[in-house]
Amino acid sequence: MGDVSNDNSTDPMSAGTPQAPGQVLSVPVSGIPAGERLLTVPDVADLLGVIVTRIMDDLNQHRLIAVQIDGVRHIPARFFTDQREINKFVPGVISLLADGGWEDAEILDYLFTADESLPGRPIDALHGHLAREVMRRAQAMAIS
Template sequence: MNASAADALDILVGEWLTVPDVAERLGTDPSKVRRIVQERRLVGSRRGDPRVFSIPEAFLVPGHLANPAQPTQPDAHAPWTVLASLQGTLTVLSDAGFADDEAIEWLFTAQEALPGTPIEALRAGRKTEIRRLAAAEL
């Protein structure tokens, strides 16, 4: 990814978190976060100088909103978690041939068929609509 594409992605995403930052937010350790990335529940990109693997902050949600379509009561023991609908959406995008950076860009880019971006729709509980859009990329 060239510098201008990286800058454009930074503008789209806004806030990035390093693996230790994600671990702290989730109340776990960095090795668990790396395992979550290996399981493709999260993706990230190398950002900054020096280049450090970072994850978009919007991929994390308050624990009671893990599944925004069925929110639960806030729980002080699970303050943050990974957005539950993200993994399946990342799988659909990967099946469509998207590399991780491209998937992140797609999730954070406004789509004509939506009022806003796919990540905003996922965070609002509209995973079926987003996966349908992602599958159309095949």
């Protein structure tokens, strides 16, 4: 599948991403481009200060989505804020698109692909003043 490498350094591409033990994706996987920081389920539990079963519940309830690499689930670090919380817009976008029939890989591809009309990637816009625009677009795409 994909390769990940351990990297705990500060990365200018990950501004707004919590710096926790994580891995940087070295090749694209399921809609996530190379260079993205990924966290395992235990890493996310540590980041949020909760038990692992809480993160599994978030995955099962589709509040978060993960990719599987070598049998291990990885969650994009961009789903979280610097305050070590789930970005409040991420579960909503996932839910809107999933309810519209989108597969997880398609949702990740949408979130991590640059959109000149935003400008930038929707996942980055969810951390700024364009978050509501991304939500509006996700809602429109889900019903079309």
